[in-house]
Amino acid sequence: MTFKTVAIISALDEEAAHIADSLDDVTAVDGASLNVLRGTVKAHSGRTVDVAVTVGGMGLVNAAATTQYLIDLVHPDAVIFSGIAGSLNPELHINDIVLGGTLRYLDTDMRLVGQWKPGTEEFHSDPALIEMAEDAMDEMGIKHIVGTIASGNYFVDGEEKVAEVINTTHADAVEMEGAAVVHVAARNDVPALVIRAMSDNADTDYEEFKDFDVSEYADTAARLAVNILERM
Numbered sequence: 001m002t003f004k005t006v007a008i009i010s011a012l013d014e015e016a017a018h019i020a021d022s023l024d025d026v027t028a029v030d031g032a033s034l035n036v037l038r039g040t041v042k043a044h045s046g047r048t049v050d051v052a053v054t055v056g057g058m059g060l061v062n063a064a065a066t067t068q069y070l071i072d073l074v075h076p077d078a079v080i081f082s083g084i085a086g087s088l089n090p091e092l093h094i095n096d097i098v099l100g101g102t103l104r105y106l107d108t109d110m111r112l113v114g115q116w117k118p119g120t121e122e123f124h125s126d127p128a129l130i131e132m133a134e135d136a137m138d139e140m141g142i143k144h145i146v147g148t149i150a151s152g153n154y155f156v157d158g159e160e161k162v163a164e165v166i167n168t169t170h171a172d173a174v175e176m177e178g179a180a181v182v183h184v185a186a187r188n189d190v191p192a193l194v195i196r197a198m199s200d201n202a203d204t205d206y207e208e209f210k211d212f213d214v215s216e217y218a219d220t221a222a223r224l225a226v227n228i229l230e231r232m
Contacts, residue, residue, distance in 0.1 A: 001128060001191070003077045003232040007070040008053040008225055009063070009181060011083025018222030019053045032069045041229045049232050052076070056177070060105075060153050063177035067184040078129060078192065079185045080228065082221045085149065085175035085196035086156055088166050092173075092198050095220060097144035099133055100125045100194030103179040104169045106152025116187075123182040126191035129228070133193060136227035142220070147172035149196060151179035173198065193228075197221055 010016040016037065020026055023039025029052075030036070036054040043049050052074045056066030067079060085098065092098070103123045105113075110121035130146055137144045150171035156162060165174050178194040185192035197220060 001077065002047075003049065004047075005050040005074055005076045006052075006229060006232070007067075007074055007076040007079045008051065009056045009066055009070070009079065009081045009177075010053060010221075011055070011058070011081075011177070012218045012221075013055055014218035015082060015222050015225075016053050016055050018219060019051075019225055022222070022226045023051055023053075029073070031073070032065065034066060034069060036070070036073065038074070041226065043230050043232050045232070047232070049229050050074070051229060058176050060151060060177065060180040063180040064184045067181045068188075071185070071188050071190055076190060078126070079181060079190055080129070080193045080195065080225060081178055081181045082195045082225050083175065083177065083197070084199035084221075085173040085178075087173055087198040088150075088162060089145075089147065089172040092145070093143070094198055095216065096198050097137060097142055097224070098147045098149060098173040098196045098198070099130050099144060100149040100178050100182065100196070101130065101146040102148040103182050103194060104148065104150050104171065105179050106150050106165060106169065106174070107154070118183075118186040120186075123179055123186060125182060125193045129191055129193035132228050132231045133195060133224070136224055136231060140224065140227065142224070145172065149178045149194060150174045151177060195221065195224065
């Protein structure tokens, strides 16, 4: 498949700004409480890729609404979500990357929800996008795995919650948006990819976490996103 137009949803203002700095002919579009930056990037193939990037906000509803808005606005050939997550895998370290090979909800009865399109109880990133991301990270020297990501509407920050998430989803990482992004993309028949940089071990209280300096993760994620675009 040829990816001519790509929508990127960022978790951080810094990340969206870094990606926009790598684009040509940037313009801004406001709508649905979002500021969408649109521009182009030149791929290694010589093809020009149209890109729309925005910060969608935290939580499943924000992620779903943002994904649908971008799909309606730019009709992308792919949706990429890039952000941070708590690690549940002892083999992973801070700033390692988990690609969402499988995405599962923490707090949704998929026996009911899964009766609607796409008719599944879990979701998956697109294999072609995963391959591009893996090639990019191999080139950049970033440790990564293709794993399982759990998404829920609460902040996981202690041993009891971590144990519950692992037992329920068998996930490598936990966050608050990824499954909703891929779910909505699948309803629209749009390939999607979720990229997560590990920011902690899901053991940090939110009041402490919200003051973290995440600029390093934002820069790494933005450089990775641009590298993927250049491979399209």
